[in-house]
Amino acid sequence: MTNAKILVIDDNKSVLSALEILLQFEYKSVQTLFNPNQISSFPNIKDIDIVLLDMNFSAGVNTGNEGLFWLNEIKKKSPNTSVIMMTAYGAVDLAVKALKQGASDFILKPWNNERLLATVKSAFELRRSKQEINQLKKKESSLKQVINEDKNNIIGNSKALINVLNLVKKVAKTDVNVLITGENGTGKELIAREVHRLSIRKDEVFINVDMGSISDSLFESELFGHVKGSFTDAKEDRAGKFEAANKGSLFLDEMGNLSLQMQAKLLSAIQNKSVVRVGSNKAMSVDIRLICATNCNLEKMVDEGLFREDLLYRINTIHIEVPPLREREEDILVLADFFLNKFASKYDKPGLKINNLAQEKLMEYQWPGNIRELQHTIERAVILSEGAILKPTDFLLHAKSSNSFETELTTLNEMEHHMITKALELHDGNYSAAADQLGVSRQTLYNKMKKLNK
Structure with a gap:
């Protein structure tokens, strides 16, 4: 017995009895209505899988308009319920009209039992298919939300960042290809996600591909997909990143790592707006917003013959340069505070603060790894912290190379100033400890500080 709910609506009680007897051995629940006006107050109409609906209820009327009216009423209340129209007056134009207005099928009275059961079974399969489709759509929508959710907020209010975000706002509403450049750790992916978030494609997926991690042998399969049996490990059909x-939006990161062979295949897909799966000869059209990113100088690579000039033109309709953190000094402490709160919550260490000397240390550092390095530095400090106040010694930063040191410190006074400052930072302003490390007395350190006007 099929686990389905059937509702029969007819003004002929003999018809209701006959259908109830026929269907009750096939379906778990069979209900009947003699008066179609009861449809409006029928409880849980959305739970009904199939309705068998007469088309004429008034004596001497055979136009089918009454049935069409009640068909529309049922569809308003329960769009996915399958409705089978029944009439003793068959007409092709009436059947077509009913199907156009949402009926799943049409049967004539008197009916053939086997044919009617087959019709009801087909209607139930249609109902189940619609339910599955709706569930898949809900899952797809949920997955898109998960994929598109902000991984991090864009934090900062420096002029350099504001200029970038203003450009993003102008570009996002268009559908042009965007190239995002900048040093490692500057947040190129966040900018790409912001372009997508502000675009007309925001409700569709944002697919991120690290081009630097894809080998030449897997390039076509990863980006364009493959069909079952096209190579040894192709055990089933698989859609590529373009599909x-x-x-939605396709974000190709680390573009500077592509070989010339891979560049040629990518250029073809971008130009033709279509892809061919590995092992297939059928081209499939794709509609994507292309966003690319790199920390390389692609123009220099073009001059050196390492990057195709025609590909650069294709991906570089709009160029967005993300500034390094050292050019966003106003944002360093803002970002540090953001990461501090984030990791303090994550590692259950509430109330952490960064003292003034530590803040100065963070501000003076050049951050070659940019925001990513700052994030890791703060996380490490939070994990290893033993008190509520983070001091300079809690932040482990890469020391400058000797060459850099010699270049920047050109006088003895500058070198002495640098050493004293670092010693005081290291010992959280403790003059005695700093003097011991420098190999001088506490008074000598005071005198030197006075001489340096500190």
Whole structure:
């Protein structure tokens, strides 16, 4: 017995009895209505899988308009319920009209039992298919939300960052290709996600591909997909990243790592707006917003013959340069505070603060690894912290190379100033400890500080 709910609506009680007897051995629940006006107050109409609906209820009327009216009423209340129209007056134009208005099928009275059961079974399969489709759509929508959710907020209010975000706002509403450049750790992916978030494709997927991690042998399979049996490990058909990003945005990171062979294949897909799966000869159209990123100088690579000039033109309709953190000094402490709160919550260490000397240390550092390095530095400090106040010694930063040191410190006074400052930072302003490390007396250190006007 099929676990389905059937509702029969007819003004002929003999018809209701006959259908109830026929269907009750096939379906778990069979209910009947003699008066179609009861449809409006019928409880849980959305739970009904199939409705068998007469088309004429008034004596002497055979236009089918009454049935069409009640068909529309049922569809308003329960769009996915399958409705089978029944009439003793068959007409092709009436059947077509009913199907156009949402009926799943049409049967004539008197009916053939086997044919009617087959019709009801087909209607139930249609109902189940619609339910599955709706569930898949809900899952797809949920997955898109998960994929598109902000991984991190764009934090900062420096002029350099504001200029970038203003450009993003102008570009996002268009559908042009965007190239994002900048040093490692500057937040190129966040900018790409912001372009997507502000675009007309924001409700579709944002697919991120690290081009630097894809080998030449797997390039086509990863980006364009493959068909079952096209190579040894191709055990089933698989869509590539281009297909997955259809209607949405495709973010290709680390573009400077592509070989010339891979560049040629990528250029073809971008130009033709279509892809061919490995092992297939059928081209599939794709509709994507292309966003690329790199920390390389692609123009220099073009001059050196390492990057195709025509590909650069294709991906570089709009160029967005993300500034390094050292050019966003106003944002360093803002970002540090953001990461401090984030990791203090994550590692259950509430109330952590960064003292003034430590803040100065963070501000003076050049941050070659940019925001990513700052994030890791703060996380490490939070994990290893033993008190509520983070001091300079809690932040482990890469020391400058000797060459850099010699270049920047050109006088003895500058070198002495640098050593004293670092010693005081290291010992959290403790003059005695700093003097011991420098190999001088506490009074000598005071005198030197006075001489340096400190």
